[in-house]
Amino acid sequence: MNKTQVPLLNTDASWYVIDAKNQKLGRISTHISNILRGKNKPSYTPYLDTGDYVIVINSAEVSVSGNKTTQKLYRRHSGQPGGLKVETFEQLQTRLPNRIIEKSVKGMLPKGALGRKLFTKLKVYSGPLHPHNAQKPQEYIV
Template sequence: MNKTYIPKKNLPNTWYLIDAKDQTLGRISTQIASILKGKTCSSYTPHCTNMSYIIVINAEHIQVSGQKKSQKIYYRHSGRPGSLKKETFEQLQKRIPSRIIEKAVRGMLPKNTLGRTLFTHLKVYSGTLHPHNAQNPTILSLN
Protein backbone atom coordinates (compact mmCIF):
# COMPACT_ATOMS: atom_id res chain seq x y z
CA MET A 1 0.00 0.00 0.00
CA ASN A 2 1.43 3.39 -0.99
CA LYS A 3 1.50 6.18 1.54
CA THR A 4 1.83 9.89 0.91
CA TYR A 5 5.03 11.38 2.28
CA ILE A 6 4.52 14.63 4.18
CA PRO A 7 7.73 16.40 5.24
CA LYS A 8 8.21 18.01 8.64
CA LYS A 9 6.97 21.57 8.97
CA ASN A 10 9.94 22.84 11.02
CA LEU A 11 12.57 22.77 8.27
CA PRO A 12 14.99 25.72 8.45
CA ASN A 13 14.95 28.51 5.89
CA THR A 14 17.88 28.38 3.48
CA TRP A 15 18.94 31.52 1.63
CA TYR A 16 20.93 31.47 -1.60
CA LEU A 17 22.72 34.33 -3.35
CA ILE A 18 23.09 34.24 -7.14
CA ASP A 19 25.14 36.73 -9.14
CA ALA A 20 23.46 37.19 -12.54
CA LYS A 21 26.33 39.14 -14.08
CA ASP A 22 27.01 37.85 -17.63
CA GLN A 23 24.65 34.87 -17.11
CA THR A 24 22.18 33.71 -19.77
CA LEU A 25 18.56 34.51 -18.89
CA GLY A 26 17.02 31.13 -19.70
CA ARG A 27 19.68 29.03 -18.03
CA ILE A 28 19.73 31.00 -14.80
CA SER A 29 15.93 31.20 -14.55
CA THR A 30 15.42 27.43 -14.97
CA GLN A 31 17.87 26.76 -12.17
CA ILE A 32 16.21 29.36 -9.96
CA ALA A 33 12.77 27.83 -10.60
CA SER A 34 13.95 24.31 -9.75
CA ILE A 35 15.52 25.52 -6.48
CA LEU A 36 12.35 27.43 -5.55
CA LYS A 37 10.17 24.38 -6.24
CA GLY A 38 12.52 22.27 -4.11
CA LYS A 39 13.60 19.80 -6.77
CA THR A 40 17.21 20.02 -5.59
CA CYS A 41 16.23 19.00 -2.05
CA SER A 42 16.16 15.34 -1.03
CA SER A 43 12.72 15.73 0.59
CA TYR A 44 11.02 17.11 -2.54
CA THR A 45 7.24 17.09 -2.32
CA PRO A 46 5.37 18.65 -5.27
CA HIS A 47 2.46 20.04 -3.24
CA CYS A 48 4.48 21.67 -0.43
CA THR A 49 6.38 24.93 -0.29
CA ASN A 50 10.11 24.67 -0.06
CA MET A 51 11.67 26.90 2.57
CA SER A 52 14.44 28.18 0.31
CA TYR A 53 14.78 31.82 -0.64
CA ILE A 54 16.82 33.14 -3.55
CA ILE A 55 18.49 36.54 -3.81
CA VAL A 56 19.56 37.55 -7.33
CA ILE A 57 21.96 40.48 -7.69
CA ASN A 58 23.29 42.28 -10.78
CA ALA A 59 20.07 41.74 -12.74
CA GLU A 60 21.00 44.66 -14.99
CA HIS A 61 23.89 42.64 -16.48
CA ILE A 62 21.82 39.62 -17.62
CA GLN A 63 22.54 38.37 -21.15
CA VAL A 64 20.40 36.83 -23.88
CA SER A 65 21.62 34.98 -26.95
CA GLY A 66 21.09 35.83 -30.59
CA GLN A 67 18.95 38.78 -31.67
CA LYS A 68 16.71 38.67 -28.58
CA LYS A 69 17.88 42.06 -27.31
CA SER A 70 15.94 43.76 -30.08
CA GLN A 71 13.39 41.04 -30.97
CA LYS A 72 12.08 39.84 -27.59
CA ILE A 73 8.97 41.81 -26.67
CA TYR A 74 7.39 42.13 -23.22
CA TYR A 75 3.68 42.99 -23.06
CA ARG A 76 1.63 44.55 -20.29
CA HIS A 77 -2.03 45.53 -20.25
CA SER A 78 -3.95 47.58 -17.70
CA GLY A 79 -7.30 46.07 -18.65
CA ARG A 80 -8.61 49.25 -20.24
CA PRO A 81 -9.40 49.30 -23.98
CA GLY A 82 -6.43 50.29 -26.12
CA SER A 83 -3.89 50.18 -23.30
CA LEU A 84 -1.64 47.35 -24.49
CA LYS A 85 1.98 48.38 -24.00
CA LYS A 86 4.94 46.75 -25.78
CA GLU A 87 8.58 46.91 -24.76
CA THR A 88 11.71 45.27 -26.14
CA PHE A 89 14.30 43.56 -23.96
CA GLU A 90 16.67 46.55 -24.20
CA GLN A 91 14.00 49.05 -23.17
CA LEU A 92 12.89 46.98 -20.19
CA GLN A 93 16.51 46.40 -19.16
CA LYS A 94 17.05 50.16 -19.00
CA ARG A 95 13.77 50.84 -17.18
CA ILE A 96 13.32 47.95 -14.70
CA PRO A 97 16.10 45.32 -15.06
CA SER A 98 14.82 43.12 -12.22
CA ARG A 99 11.48 42.55 -13.96
CA ILE A 100 13.15 40.50 -16.73
CA ILE A 101 14.27 37.75 -14.34
CA GLU A 102 11.02 37.91 -12.38
CA LYS A 103 8.89 37.37 -15.51
CA ALA A 104 11.09 34.50 -16.69
CA VAL A 105 10.96 32.67 -13.35
CA ARG A 106 7.25 33.33 -12.79
CA GLY A 107 6.46 31.65 -16.10
CA MET A 108 8.30 28.50 -14.95
CA LEU A 109 6.49 28.15 -11.63
CA PRO A 110 3.08 26.46 -11.18
CA LYS A 111 0.05 28.59 -12.05
CA ASN A 112 -1.76 28.23 -8.71
CA THR A 113 -1.51 29.39 -5.09
CA LEU A 114 1.64 27.32 -4.57
CA GLY A 115 3.36 29.09 -7.47
CA ARG A 116 2.34 32.50 -6.14
CA THR A 117 3.74 31.62 -2.72
CA LEU A 118 6.98 30.33 -4.19
CA PHE A 119 7.37 33.51 -6.24
CA THR A 120 7.44 35.56 -3.03
CA HIS A 121 10.62 33.65 -2.09
CA LEU A 122 12.49 35.27 -5.01
CA LYS A 123 14.23 38.60 -4.38
CA VAL A 124 15.79 40.31 -7.42
CA TYR A 125 17.99 43.42 -7.25
CA SER A 126 19.53 45.32 -10.14
CA GLY A 127 22.74 46.27 -8.33
CA THR A 128 25.12 44.44 -6.00
CA LEU A 129 23.55 45.69 -2.76
CA HIS A 130 20.72 43.83 -1.05
CA PRO A 131 19.12 44.09 2.42
CA HIS A 132 19.36 40.37 3.27
CA ASN A 133 22.87 40.15 4.73
CA ALA A 134 21.50 39.10 8.13
CA GLN A 135 20.23 35.81 6.64
CA ASN A 136 23.81 34.74 5.71
CA PRO A 137 22.97 33.53 2.20
CA THR A 138 24.97 30.72 0.60
CA ILE A 139 26.63 31.84 -2.62
CA LEU A 140 25.63 29.68 -5.60
CA SER A 141 27.72 29.66 -8.74
CA LEU A 142 25.55 28.58 -11.66
CA ASN A 143 27.76 27.48 -14.56
Protein backbone atom coordinates in the same frame (compact mmCIF):
# COMPACT_ATOMS: atom_id res chain seq x y z
CA MET B 1 0.06 -1.20 4.51
CA ASN B 2 2.69 1.25 3.27
CA LYS B 3 2.37 4.86 4.24
CA THR B 4 3.52 7.79 2.15
CA GLN B 5 6.14 10.00 3.78
CA VAL B 6 5.10 13.65 3.66
CA PRO B 7 7.75 16.24 4.58
CA LEU B 8 6.97 18.73 7.30
CA LEU B 9 6.63 22.43 6.60
CA ASN B 10 9.81 24.09 5.42
CA THR B 11 10.86 25.83 8.63
CA ASP B 12 14.61 25.63 7.92
CA ALA B 13 14.64 27.26 4.49
CA SER B 14 18.09 28.30 3.28
CA TRP B 15 18.99 31.52 1.50
CA TYR B 16 21.02 31.54 -1.72
CA VAL B 17 22.65 34.41 -3.61
CA ILE B 18 22.92 34.13 -7.39
CA ASP B 19 24.99 36.59 -9.40
CA ALA B 20 23.31 37.22 -12.78
CA LYS B 21 26.27 39.09 -14.24
CA ASN B 22 26.96 37.84 -17.80
CA GLN B 23 24.60 34.86 -17.32
CA LYS B 24 22.03 33.75 -19.90
CA LEU B 25 18.47 34.59 -18.89
CA GLY B 26 16.91 31.18 -19.52
CA ARG B 27 19.70 29.17 -17.89
CA ILE B 28 19.74 31.23 -14.73
CA SER B 29 15.92 31.28 -14.52
CA THR B 30 15.71 27.47 -14.51
CA HIS B 31 18.22 27.26 -11.67
CA ILE B 32 16.26 29.86 -9.70
CA SER B 33 12.90 28.17 -10.23
CA ASN B 34 14.30 24.76 -9.24
CA ILE B 35 15.62 26.19 -5.97
CA LEU B 36 12.32 27.99 -5.26
CA ARG B 37 10.35 24.78 -5.81
CA GLY B 38 12.79 22.65 -3.80
CA LYS B 39 13.72 20.33 -6.65
CA ASN B 40 17.34 20.37 -5.48
CA LYS B 41 16.38 18.55 -2.24
CA PRO B 42 15.58 14.89 -1.65
CA SER B 43 12.43 15.96 0.22
CA TYR B 44 10.88 17.53 -2.91
CA THR B 45 7.10 17.26 -2.98
CA PRO B 46 5.26 18.80 -5.96
CA TYR B 47 2.28 20.08 -3.99
CA LEU B 48 4.17 21.52 -0.99
CA ASP B 49 6.46 24.49 -0.47
CA THR B 50 9.79 22.76 0.23
CA GLY B 51 11.95 25.36 -1.53
CA ASP B 52 14.45 27.95 -0.38
CA TYR B 53 14.82 31.71 -0.71
CA VAL B 54 16.77 33.13 -3.66
CA ILE B 55 18.48 36.53 -3.89
CA VAL B 56 19.49 37.59 -7.39
CA ILE B 57 22.05 40.39 -7.71
CA ASN B 58 23.29 42.26 -10.80
CA SER B 59 20.04 41.64 -12.68
CA ALA B 60 20.79 44.63 -14.92
CA GLU B 61 23.69 42.70 -16.45
CA VAL B 62 21.83 39.53 -17.49
CA SER B 63 22.28 38.63 -21.16
CA VAL B 64 20.35 36.87 -23.90
CA SER B 65 21.64 35.16 -27.03
CA GLY B 66 21.11 36.09 -30.66
CA ASN B 67 18.99 39.09 -31.60
CA LYS B 68 16.70 38.81 -28.58
CA THR B 69 17.78 42.20 -27.24
CA THR B 70 15.82 43.87 -30.06
CA GLN B 71 13.33 41.14 -31.03
CA LYS B 72 12.09 39.82 -27.67
CA LEU B 73 8.93 41.68 -26.68
CA TYR B 74 7.36 42.20 -23.26
CA ARG B 75 3.65 42.99 -23.26
CA ARG B 76 1.41 44.32 -20.53
CA HIS B 77 -2.16 45.58 -20.59
CA SER B 78 -3.83 48.17 -18.40
CA GLY B 79 -7.29 46.65 -18.85
CA GLN B 80 -8.58 49.69 -20.71
CA PRO B 81 -9.46 49.61 -24.41
CA GLY B 82 -6.27 50.26 -26.36
CA GLY B 83 -4.19 49.79 -23.20
CA LEU B 84 -1.63 47.34 -24.62
CA LYS B 85 1.97 48.42 -23.99
CA VAL B 86 4.82 46.66 -25.78
CA GLU B 87 8.54 47.12 -25.17
CA THR B 88 11.67 45.24 -26.19
CA PHE B 89 14.16 43.47 -23.93
CA GLU B 90 16.58 46.37 -24.34
CA GLN B 91 14.01 48.99 -23.30
CA LEU B 92 12.83 46.99 -20.30
CA GLN B 93 16.41 46.32 -19.20
CA THR B 94 17.15 50.04 -19.03
CA ARG B 95 13.82 50.87 -17.35
CA LEU B 96 13.22 47.97 -14.92
CA PRO B 97 15.97 45.32 -15.06
CA ASN B 98 14.51 43.34 -12.14
CA ARG B 99 11.27 42.66 -13.99
CA ILE B 100 13.02 40.61 -16.70
CA ILE B 101 14.19 37.93 -14.26
CA GLU B 102 10.96 38.08 -12.23
CA LYS B 103 8.82 37.54 -15.33
CA SER B 104 11.01 34.71 -16.59
CA VAL B 105 11.00 32.85 -13.26
CA LYS B 106 7.28 33.41 -12.64
CA GLY B 107 6.49 31.68 -15.93
CA MET B 108 8.43 28.61 -14.75
CA LEU B 109 6.60 28.30 -11.43
CA PRO B 110 3.28 26.46 -10.99
CA LYS B 111 0.14 28.45 -11.65
CA GLY B 112 -2.14 29.03 -8.67
CA ALA B 113 -1.73 29.60 -4.95
CA LEU B 114 1.45 27.55 -4.58
CA GLY B 115 3.19 29.43 -7.39
CA ARG B 116 2.24 32.79 -5.89
CA LYS B 117 3.62 31.70 -2.51
CA LEU B 118 6.88 30.48 -4.06
CA PHE B 119 7.28 33.72 -6.03
CA THR B 120 7.39 35.73 -2.78
CA LYS B 121 10.65 33.93 -1.92
CA LEU B 122 12.43 35.54 -4.88
CA LYS B 123 14.31 38.77 -4.23
CA VAL B 124 15.85 40.52 -7.27
CA TYR B 125 18.23 43.49 -7.15
CA SER B 126 19.79 45.35 -10.07
CA GLY B 127 23.08 46.11 -8.29
CA PRO B 128 25.62 44.04 -6.36
CA LEU B 129 24.22 44.96 -2.91
CA HIS B 130 21.23 43.44 -1.10
CA PRO B 131 19.72 43.99 2.39
CA HIS B 132 19.58 40.28 3.36
CA ASN B 133 22.99 39.82 4.99
CA ALA B 134 21.38 38.92 8.32
CA GLN B 135 20.04 35.70 6.78
CA LYS B 136 23.63 34.58 5.96
CA PRO B 137 22.93 33.60 2.34
CA GLN B 138 25.14 31.02 0.62
CA GLU B 139 26.77 31.70 -2.74
CA TYR B 140 25.14 29.58 -5.46
CA ILE B 141 27.35 28.88 -8.48
CA VAL B 142 25.35 28.50 -11.70
